[in-house]
Every structure is written in C-alpha cells, then in structure tokens.
Amino acid sequence: MTEWIGAIPTQPTTFTGLLDPFDASTQQNPFAAYRSMRRHHPVLHLPDGTAVVSRHADVVDLLRAGTLSSTQEAGAAGAPVASLARHSRSVMVAADPPVHTRRREAVAPSLTPQALGGVGEGVDRHVADLVAALPTTGTVDLAREVTSRVPTRTLLSLLGLDHAEEGAVRTWTTDFSDGISPWAGPDGEESAGRALTSLADHLEPLLEARRRSPTTDLLSRLACDPTLEGDEPLQQAVLLCTAGIDTAADLLASAVAAVAADPALWAATVADRTLVPAIVEETLRCESPVQFLMRRVAEPCTVAEHRLEPGTPVLLAIGAANRDETVFTDAERFDPARVRRGERRHLAFGSGAHRCLGAPLARIQAAAVLCALADRHPALTLAAPVPVRPRLFFRGPAEVLVALGA
Numbered sequence: 335m336t337e338w339i340g341a342i343p344t345q346p347t348t349f350t351g352l353l354d355p356f357d358a359s360t361q362q363n364p365f366a367a368y369r370s371m372r373r374h375h376p377v378l379h380l381p382d383g384t385a386v387v388s389r390h391a392d393v394v395d396l397l398r399a400g401t402l403s404s405t406q407e408a409g410a411a412g413a414p415v416a417s418l419a420r421h422s423r424s425v426m427v428a429a430d431p432p433v434h435t436r437r438r439e440a441v442a443p444s445l446t447p448q449a450l451g452g453v454g455e456g457v458d459r460h461v462a463d464l465v466a467a468l469p470t471t472g473t474v475d476l477a478r479e480v481t482s483r484v485p486t487r488t489l490l491s492l493l494g495l496d497h498a499e500e501g502a503v504r505t506w507t508t509d510f511s512d513g514i515s516p517w518a519g520p521d522g523e524e525s526a527g528r529a530l531t532s533l534a535d536h537l538e539p540l541l542e543a544r545r546r547s548p549t550t551d552l553l554s555r556l557a558c559d560p561t562l563e564g565d566e567p568l569q570q571a572v573l574l575c576t577a578g579i580d581t582a583a584d585l586l587a588s589a590v591a592a593v594a595a596d597p598a599l600w601a602a603t604v605a606d607r608t609l610v611p612a613i614v615e616e617t618l619r620c621e622s623p624v625q626f627l628m629r630r631v632a633e634p635c636t637v638a639e640h641r642l643e644p645g646t647p648v649l650l651a652i653g654a655a656n657r658d659e660t661v662f663t664d665a666e667r668f669d670p671a672r673v674r675r676g677e678r679r680h681l682a683f684g685s686g687a688h689r690c691l692g693a694p695l696a697r698i699q700a701a702a703v704l705c706a707l708a709d710r711h712p713a714l715t716l717a718a719p720v721p722v723r724p725r726l727f728f729r730g731p732a733e734v735l736v737a738l739g740a
C-alpha cells in the first residue's frame with residue numbers, strides 16, 4: 335500500500351529489545367511486545383530514530399490532531415528510492431490537505447456502499463467460482479485457492495478491467511507490499527519500485543483508451559475527472575490496487591483461519607449467517623492486516639509526556655492499539671460477541687482524514703467468502719497451524735490449510 339512509501343529511514347539497523355521487526359518469533363506473534371509497549375513504553379524510540387506510538391487513545395489523538403504529515407520531504411532522511419518516489423508523489427495517501435482532499439474526493443464517491451451495489455454481485459460471482467472449483471474432500475490451502483484471488487478479481491472488476499492479468503497484478507501488489515515496509519531496506523524498496531512501475535505501465539494504456547472513449551467504469555471516471563491533474567488519475571488507479579488487494583487478501587485469509595480454528599464458532603456460523611459481520615470485525619481488530627501507519631511530525635507535539643520534534647518519523651501501531659485493554663475487554667481474546675456489546679472502535683482501517691476508502695469493499699469480500707464456505711463446506715476444519723507471512727508491518731497468513739468434507 336502506497337501509504338507506507340519510505341517515510342521512515344531504511345538504512346540497516348540493529349533492532350533489539352522490545353520490538354525487533356526482523357525477529358521471526360516477533361513477526362509471528364508481536365502481541366506480547368505490543369502489550370509491554372502499551373504498558374511501559376507508550377512512545378518507543380527505535381534505534382533508527384522512529385517513535386512508535388501504541389496506545390489506542392494516543393493513536394486516535396494523533397490521527398485527528400493534524401500535527402503529523404503523510405508527505406515526504408524530498409531529500410530527507412528516509413526518502414524513498416527514485417522509482418518509489420516517482421509513484422508516491424501523486425497519490426492521495428502520501429498527501430496532506432488540500433491536495434489530499436481533492437484527490438480523495440475524486441475517488442471516494444465510487445467506493446461508498448451505495449456505489450458498490452453492483453460490485454457486490456460481482457464479488458459473489460468471483461467467490462462462488464473459486465469456491466466451486468475446490469475439491470469436495472481432502473486438504474487445500476484456502477489462502478492460495480480462494481482468499482488471495484478474490485481481491486485481485488474484485489479490484490480488476492471495480493476498475494473495469496478483465497482478469498487476463500490477474501496473476502501479474504497479484505504478483506506486483508504482493509512485491510510492492512513486501513518491499514514497502516520501513517524495514518525492507520533499499521533492496522526491498524527497489525523491488526517495490528519495480529513492481530509499481532510494472533503496474534503503472536500496465537494501467538497507463540488502458541487509462542489512455544478510457545480517456546479517448548469512456549465507459550461507466552472507475553478507470554474511465556478517473557481518466558475523465560476534471561479535478562485530477564497530470565499523472566494523478568494513473569497514480570490513484572495504481573493506489574487502489576496496491577491499497578486494496580494484499581490487505582484484503584490478508585483479511586480474508588485471517589477470517590477463514592479464525593473460523594476454521596474454532597469448530598464451535600464455525601458450526602454457529604453455518605447455522606446463522608448473521609454472525610458473519612461480527613467475525614469480520616473481530617478479525618480486523620485481532621489480526622489487523624495493516625499493523626502500522628507511517629507519518630512524520632509536522633508540528634511539535636507531546637505524546638504520553640514525550641515531546642516529538644518536527645521531522646521525527648512516527649509509526650502508529652494500530653495493531654497494538656487494537657488490543658488495548660483500556661478499550662477492549664479481554665483484549666487478546668478473539669471474541670466476535672464484543673461487536674454486539676458495542677466494542678467497535680478498532681483502527682484497522684485507520685482514522686481521520688486518511689481513513690480507508692475501501693473498508694466497505696473489504697467487508698463485502700470477507701462476508702462473501704465466509705458465507706460461500708458455509709454453504710459449500712460446512713464441515714471444514716483447520717488441518718495445520720497457520721503460519722503468518724514473515725513480516726511485521728503487514729499481517730496475514732502465509733497459508734490456511736483446511737480439511738474439506740471431514
């Protein structure tokens with residue numbers, strides 16, 4: 335997702351102590367570290383100068399206060415490699431008002447629940463096709479066969495594109511998110527930059543064709559939007575892919591893993607589909623696909639008695655905030671019932687001016703997958719422990735092996 339384009343120094347750094355993003359066991363389970371951070375180091379200073387903020391209230395305050403910036407200063411420490419910088423200049427997520435507002439307003443109307451009416455039917459069709467292609471018995475990796483594929487097809491349909499390039503688009507968006515973490519280093523950034531360039535090269539002629547003869551699809555709306563300038567239409571289209579595919583794939587896989595790991599919850603879901611939205615919300619809270627938001631201090635501010643000076647890179651640890659025990663009862667527990675009790679304040683989609691525009695679409699997809707699996711595979715069970723992809727910045731299963739027809 336482009337929001338994390340290199341606002342943070344990427345020179346190799348040795349991380350030890352509370353939060354080591356390179357440590358394999360922290361990547362699998364960062365939650366004990368997050369707990370210590372909230373309790374003892376609500377502003378944790380990493381060796382590279384980054385301040386990590388982990389309490390729910392502090393994260394919300396900072397996201398709403400306007401003291402942090404989403405932009406990068408050219409030439410500043412941590413500025414991204416050239417290929418990334420070129421693509422990040424024009425995206426809404428790397429901009430502050432008023433430029434951010436103008437870009438966001440060009441896209442937002444196409445992603446409201448009302449506007450997505452027809453898209454929802456398309457999602458149901460993609461999900462039905464992928465679930466129907468599963469065998470009736472045996473062990474399958476639902477991440478590979480279903481959950482990683484639904485978001486790519488959905489995004490391509492939303493833009494108005496066919497699925498011929500599904501595999502390539504998926505690879506580019508995964509390479510991008512693998513390389514965009516602040517801890518990916520220059521090689522990761524180079525790889526993310528190459529992936530963005532390939533994606534932009536793929537979308538540019540399609541956008542140009544829509545400019546000449548527009549249709550009703552989102553790519554045409556971007557191509558013909560009079561408020562967007564220069565390469566802004568192209569870069570918002572690229573952003574939709576980089577923001578909306580890998581994240582949604584991680585949510586879908588984590589939701590499936592959660593129900594497959596809990597036979598009682600799955601049996602209840604099979605019997606009553608009204609449980610599905612709460613399972614999706616609880617997955618977003620407990621297994622937030624985006625664990626951190628990147629910012630830079632624009633105006634001096636004080637957080638939990640720590641003064642942050644302009645230019646300081648800041649990581650808002652939304653994955654930690656979402657398990658804050660002062661906001662969520664028994665916060666480490668996966669408990670969809672909390673949603674009915676009104677505990678709905680998770681920050682998985684961010685908050686404030688940059689709050690995720692794709693939240694309704696992500697929820698539609700997750701619900702569609704759980705409902706289709708409940709229809710076709712009511713007896714599925716988890717066949718093996720679920721490994722998390724080896725990274726800290728984003729979170730999602732590497733595979734979800736389930737036994738079908740058990």
Ligand code: HEM
Binds near residue numbers: 404574577578627683
């Ligand atoms: C579960 C799936 C998703 C998660 C967890 C997620 C998470 C987020 C988060 C945390 C932000 C805020 C970034 C920031 O403050 O810097 C964001 C922004 C954004 N997301 Fe999502 N996202 C998801 C799916 C999608 C989808 C499906 C789309 C597109 C169809 C999308 C499009 C966007 C856009 C355009 C922004 C930038 C908004 C702005 O800068 O004003 N996201 N997302």
